[in-house]
Amino acid sequence: MGSTYHTKRKYYITHLNTKDKHKYKHPTVKPVSIINNFIINSSQEGDVVLDPFMGSGSTGEAALRLDRDFIGIELNEEYFSIAHERLNNFIY
Structure with missing residues (x-):
């Protein structure tokens, strides 16, 4: 998947991501669809x-979906565990 007109659009307002906030228990979880565009346009x-x-x-999920390698750093052990489980479920 390469950079196209559709990956270069601007986001002024995004939908409230309540489903992912609840699922991943993080207050500022970002929609993977937006992160996809950042990754496509910069790597x-x-x-x-x-x-x-x-x-x-x-970001890790988006990177893996787009055939990139990923390195993530997180100080909060609870969020690290959530991300670790999320990415392991995606990989396997």
């Missing part, structure tokens, strides 16, 4: 995506 397949504030792992 290529096989690149490494670094998220130093991983939270619930939205």
